[in-house]
Amino acid sequence: MNMLVDGEWRTDAREYTDASGEFDRQESRFRDWLDGGVAAAGEPPESSEFAPESGRYHLYICRACPWAHRAAMVRRLRGLQDEISISLVQPERYDQGWEFSDDHPDPLYGYDYLREVYVDADPEYTGRVTVPVLWDEQEETIVNNESSEIMRMLDTAFDGNGVSLYPEALRGEIDEIVDAIYEPINNGVYRAGFAGTQAAYEAAVDDLFDALDHWEGVLADQRYLAGDGDRLTLADVAMFATLVRFDHVYHTHFKCNRRAIHEYPNLWGYTKDLYQTPGIAETVNMDQITRHYYGSHADINPKRIVAVGPEIDFTEPHGRDELAGEPPLPQ
Numbered sequence: 001m002n003m004l005v006d007g008e009w010r011t012d013a014r015e016y017t018d019a020s021g022e023f024d025r026q027e028s029r030f031r032d033w034l035d036g037g038v039a040a041a042g043e044p045p046e047s048s049e050f051a052p053e054s055g056r057y058h059l060y061i062c063r064a065c066p067w068a069h070r071a072a073m074v075r076r077l078r079g080l081q082d083e084i085s086i087s088l089v090q091p092e093r094y095d096q097g098w099e100f101s102d103d104h105p106d107p108l109y110g111y112d113y114l115r116e117v118y119v120d121a122d123p124e125y126t127g128r129v130t131v132p133v134l135w136d137e138q139e140e141t142i143v144n145n146e147s148s149e150i151m152r153m154l155d156t157a158f159d160g161n162g163v164s165l166y167p168e169a170l171r172g173e174i175d176e177i178v179d180a181i182y183e184p185i186n187n188g189v190y191r192a193g194f195a196g197t198q199a200a201y202e203a204a205v206d207d208l209f210d211a212l213d214h215w216e217g218v219l220a221d222q223r224y225l226a227g228d229g230d231r232l233t234l235a236d237v238a239m240f241a242t243l244v245r246f247d248h249v250y251h252t253h254f255k256c257n258r259r260a261i262h263e264y265p266n267l268w269g270y271t272k273d274l275y276q277t278p279g280i281a282e283t284v285n286m287d288q289i290t291r292h293y294y295g296s297h298a299d300i301n302p303k304r305i306v307a308v309g310p311e312i313d314f315t316e317p318h319g320r321d322e323l324a325g326e327p328p329l330p331q
């Protein structure tokens with residue numbers, strides 16, 4: 001387990017799992033807000049010195065990471081490409097943590113490792129070095145490294161193109177869905193994949209497939225998750241980031257193999273529908289996704305061989321436009 005301890009890189013610091021074999025995800029540490037950004041209900045952000053100025057912020061992401069994917073999708077769907085710059089780390093993660101490379105250089109400082117960005121923000125930082133990172137180029141610090149907060153603030157702090165993925169009337173319900181899918185689905189695939197005991201693995205898989213069965217039912221007669229399903233929201237962003245990776249990596253590498261997403265008619269149609277929503281496909285890089293997962297977790301795939309399948313096509317007809325609802329259209 002690799003992490004920073006008091007600003008020093010350590011490769012022996014802590015295990016992924018707790019004593020009962022359950023995957024233990026750390027709390028994100030940097031939790032500042034862009035001024036004007038809206039938080040989940042009950043967590044009002046204070047006003048901050050981070051004004052939502054165009055050209056001031058940078059997103060460090062990995063195309064492989066579902067949490068970083070949320071931020072990249074919101075940036076793209078809201079047309080913030082010119083306001084917030086973005087760069088990628090190398091998809092494989094080895095002993096040194098997330099790395100930059102010739103293919104994926106650090107455009108701001110020319111660093112070799114993402115951890116150097118964390119140490120700049122806090123020379124005494126103790127914790128994991130994760131993506132996404134929302135970096136303030138003016139103050140040269142990390143504003144926030146928690147995707148559920150970054151996605152909300154990118155939607156609400158900037159004007160963007162007029163698309164709203166966190167509309168006021170639906171915020172409570174979107175929060176509930178984002179919460180409801182987090183533990184069994186978004187984090188559930190990791191709980192299965194990194195489980196240290198058979199019991200922890202089976203419990204995670206049971207929760208995961210119970211939740212997938214539930215949402216398969218919900219999506220039988222609505223196009224999207226929130227409200228009456230007629231508009232794409234942050235709840236869909238959060239769900240899609242897991243579903244699009246599922247059949248290629250979670251099913252095999254994380255042993256979530258009771259069923260594949262393409263075997264669920266509604267979840268599969270929904271995944272293709274979102275993939276085909278203008279702007280989303282360009283945020284998905286399946287080569288980097290598979291290289292990252294199969295190539296980075298030596299404890300569960302020591303030979304780092306990347307599975308070749310499945311042969312599924314996210315661009316084939318999804319059949320969901322018969323349900324009420326339109327993809328987001330910039331105003």
Ligand SMILES: N[C@@H](CCC(=O)N[C@@H](CS)C(=O)NCC(=O)O)C(=O)O
Nearest residue numbers: 065066067128129130131145146147
């Ligand atoms: N709670 C964080 C989790 C981010 C996270 O765990 N990202 C993974 C990549 S998928 C990571 O960077 N892991 C590196 C590590 O744990 O050392 C969020 O939602 O932003």
